[in-house]
Amino acid sequence: xxxxxxxxxxxxxxxxxxxxxxxxxxxxxxxxxxxxxxxxxxxxxxxxxxxxxxxxxxxxxxxxxxxxxxxxxxxxxxxxxxxxxxxxxxxxxxxxxxxxxxxxxxxxxxxxxxxxxxxxxxxxxxxxxxxxxxxxxxxxxxxxxxxxxxxxxxxxxxxxxxxxxxxxxxxxxxxxxxxxxxxxxxxxxxxxxxxxxxxxxxxxxxxxxxxxxxxxxxxxxxxxxxxxxxxxxxxxxxxxxxxxxxxxxxxxxxxxxxxxxxxxxxxxxxxxxxxxxxxxxxxxxxxxxxxxxxxxxxxxxxxxxxxxxxxxxxxxxxxxxxxxxxxxxxxxxxxxxxxxxxxxxxxx
Ligand SMILES: [Zn+2]
Numbered sequence: 001x002x003x004x005x006x007x008x009x010x011x012x013x014x015x016x017x018x019x020x021x022x023x024x025x026x027x028x029x030x031x032x033x034x035x036x037x038x039x040x041x042x043x044x045x046x047x048x049x050x051x052x053x054x055x056x057x058x059x060x061x062x063x064x065x066x067x068x069x070x071x072x073x074x075x076x077x078x079x080x081x082x083x084x085x086x087x088x089x090x091x092x093x094x095x096x097x098x099x100x101x102x103x104x105x106x107x108x109x110x111x112x113x114x115x116x117x118x119x120x121x122x123x124x125x126x127x128x129x130x131x132x133x134x135x136x137x138x139x140x141x142x143x144x145x146x147x148x149x150x151x152x153x154x155x156x157x158x159x160x161x162x163x164x165x166x167x168x169x170x171x172x173x174x175x176x177x178x179x180x181x182x183x184x185x186x187x188x189x190x191x192x193x194x195x196x197x198x199x200x201x202x203x204x205x206x207x208x209x210x211x212x213x214x215x216x217x218x219x220x221x222x223x224x225x226x227x228x229x230x231x232x233x234x235x236x237x238x239x240x241x242x243x244x245x246x247x248x249x250x251x252x253x254x255x256x257x258x259x260x261x262x263x264x265x266x267x268x269x270x271x272x273x274x275x276x277x278x279x280x281x282x283x284x285x286x287x288x289x290x291x292x293x294x295x296x297x298x299x300x301x302x303x304x305x306x307x308x309x310x311x312x313x314x315x316x317x318x319x320x321x322x323x324x325x326x327x328x329x330x331x332x333x334x335x336x337x338x339x340x341x342x343x344x345x346x347x348x
Pocket of ligand 1: 059
């Protein structure tokens with residue numbers, strides 16, 4: 001009888017179809033058998049534990065350039081941390097620089113990850129403003145190269161696409177059989193909110209959620225879904241944080257659109273109360289979109305349970321509090337709000 005490389009014994013296996021007490025045998029890097037009393041050269045006792053498939057985190061930003069800094073996890077530390085949490089695949093992003101072809105940017109990003117990622121990884125291709133429409137002709141070649149999902153933004157200078165650009169990008173991605181991914185926040189609402197708050201002297205972390213209200217996300221998700229419908233493009237909305245956004249997705253799906261959405265642990269477990277902490281402590285909780293109200297949180301849980309949201313990702317995009325977040329504030333005046341305006345590339 002064959003002896004497998006590794007047998008995980010006595011655990012409760014959770015598969016797509018069953019939850020059963022059984023041994024799991026691994027040969028090489030693949031599951032070779034599920035059964036009772038399987039022989040293994042190496043044996044691991046999982047008594048009292050669940051044995052689950054590796055998780056896929058489809059939204060991370062490892063060593064991502066952001067203004068004067070980069071996100072603080074690189075391909076090595078970020079994927080090692082993922083592995084310790086049971087995540088066996090991450091999907092990160094390619095962000096082409098001005099004038100750089102999509103394929104060249106892809107090759108450069110792959111070179112950064114090569115030999116450093118300790119788990120499987122994939123890449124989404126970003127379509128920045130300067131590349132639309134000029135680089136859209138490259139999309140079929142990018143799909144051919146294995147990147148089938150294309151990230152678009154409705155905010156951040158340099159990334160933000162207007163409606164005409166969004167429609168053009170969506171049409172090109174759909175024609176190539178790809179998936180449109182969109183960060184949805186209304187840039188005008190955010191810039192107006194920031195200007196008003198700055199004028200009122202509200203410049204600390206507590207102003208962050210006020211400057212990016214739920215309506216900014218709601219409007220952008222509703223608009224992007226309408227545009228995707230016109231372009232007949234499948235669309236995936238990242239980091240949905242509001243009841244209004246989740247409801248818009250449910251309506252689009254009811255209309256028959258191929259529309260999908262993710263939310264993230266920060267929106268499921270934290271609220272905007274965190275921004276009211278003393279001093280600059282609230283800055284530790286800045287993310288975009290910001291943390292929301294308890295009612296939004298409840299709606300997100302309900303949307304996941306109902307299947308109106310399909311994915312929980314992390315949007316893992318870490319910045320060191322002392323080296324990055326504080327220094328941004330220190331070098332920018334007035335303090336915090338101006339350090340994360342709609343026009344700057346920050347945690348996203
Ligand atoms: Zn992100």
